[in-house]
Amino acid sequence: MASTSTASLNQSVTGYIHNVTPLRHGVKRQYFEGVLQQRHKVCKVVVFKVELHSKFLKIEKDRCPVQLNNVVVQPSRREDGMDILFTHQSKWCCLTSIDYPYNPTIMVTIQDQTISQILQIDMEYHRVNITAKLIQRESEGHAFLQDDVLLEKAVYTIADTTGIMELTVWGEQNLQLDSWFYITNVSLRMFRGTKFLSTTKDTKFTPTTCTDPTFPLQPTTSEQVTGNIIGAKVTIIYICPLKHKLHNMALSCTRVLCDKCDIFYRTDAITLHTHARLKITTTTSDEIKSVNIENHVLRATIQIPKNATTDTIMDSILDLPTMNITIHNHYITHLAYPEKSHTDTPQPNSPLVHFSPPTQPPAPSEDLAELDLFMVESPLDTQPKVNQPTPPSPTSIADTPK
Ligand SMILES: [Zn+2]
Known part of the structure; x- marks a missing residue:
């Protein structure tokens, strides 16, 4: 729904x-x-x-x-x-009255909570502060803000002494695994019955010294399979140095216009961002799995030259031999060649053409709160929705005459 x-x-x-x-x-x-x-x-x-x-x-x-x-x-x-x-x-x-009372317990101030307390909260929209340890980086991905700005995301498993949850971190953050943080203004979210936390534009990570043992980690939620990629649908997105999605990128031109920046960039200042939907068969089951793979995992596995097209990337993916595949929430988080790899297959981490932006781009948006409204893709969603139209922005709604 x-x-x-x-x-x-x-x-x-x-x-x-x-x-x-x-x-x-x-x-x-x-x-x-x-x-x-x-x-x-x-x-x-x-x-x-x-x-x-x-x-x-x-x-x-x-x-x-x-x-x-x-x-x-x-x-x-x-x-x-x-x-x-x-x-x-x-x-x-x-209104003079409505037939249910004002609820004063809807919290005005954001409180420090433990994971077990958070898991008991039954509020659809709720912000908390939490002290927790980053245990594992489960997956990475991206989404676009309403202004076509690319925003990175990463999903971490976090734990305190009372429990374990997933935390989706938006934007590039340099967070040290196995470290404790006091994390403020995180938002409690629910998706398909599972509660998780998500950073907001107000979230701050403050390292803390804590030596408490964390709640015992359950067996990993990642799945390891040996399998073959039998189908692929690749999407390519071109990103300007300020992380705007470019429309009408022509590789043959020496420069390209970013509408949002209103400036022409050298083609070699443009970043190619790719992701794909895959079908895989595994050695353990007859089922054909549908999974997604993101830019960074693809780049760690196959060569993606700057003139790559969806066809050449698809060919490289479909040419891969039987692989060891790690899957988390329908996303491939790691692709590895079998122990004795074929000599004619491309080596992982081979030198890639990399477009470094001339300067470090600023944070894509100061306003992560708007993510809650405009995110096209759900953090735990199983299907990329890149081809779907973006939900109408308030501007388009507000400006559309009735
Ligand atoms: Zn731009």
Whole structure:
């Protein structure tokens, strides 16, 4: 249900407003957020009509029930969760009463919690602080923000003395495994019944000294198989030095225009980012597995020259011999040649053509909070959705005349 990317326009919702944030600066405009306590659920509300900020603060303080009209309700990445967008077309009014009470326990301040406490929280939208150790880096991947900016992600297994969870870390972070961190402002998420944590734009990692033993790690959730790749569908994305997705990249040209930067880049300043959907057969079962593979794992296995096309990459993938394959959540996290590799196969980690951007690009967006609204791809989703249209952004919704 929540996996569709359709937004419902012109909706009316009622409830109590909690947790109104300060004004935030998005990529293109200001906004603030709050939480709407409805009868049976709690939804995030994103308000783009910033002139209402003091009104919303007062509504929250007065605990006044409200009706929000003409809002956009769209699925968030949480299971069955919806986010509410209060656009420039939306209206609000105070109600005299609604037939359920204000819930004062919806937390205004973010509290320090242990993993076992977090696993007991039954709130759809909830932020916590946590002290935990990074145990394993499970997988890496990427997603695009609404502005076509590529954002890296990595999934870690973290543990404290009470339990184990997965944490999705957005953006490039240099985090040391086997280290303890005090991690603030992480968001509790749910996907297909499994709870996990996700960093937000406010998340900070502070190393801490802690020697407590961690909760015993269960057998790894990664699966190791020996198998053959029998099918592949490769996608190539070209990225400008500031990590924008490029449209109309022509390899034959010496320069390429980035619409977002509004500048022409030398073709050799452009990064080729690739990922693929694969079908594999394994030696242990008759089942044909569907898995995904991301850029960094592909590059560690096959040569991807700068003039690579989807066809040449697919050929290289389908030419691979029987491989040792590690799979985590339907993503291949490691591909290794069998012990005695064929001499005619390309060697892993062979020199690759690498396009280093001339300068270190800045963080793609200061605004990871918007990820919650605009992420095309779900962190644990099994199918890449690169070919699907991006959900409508508030701009396009707000600017579309009724
Ligand atoms: Zn750009």
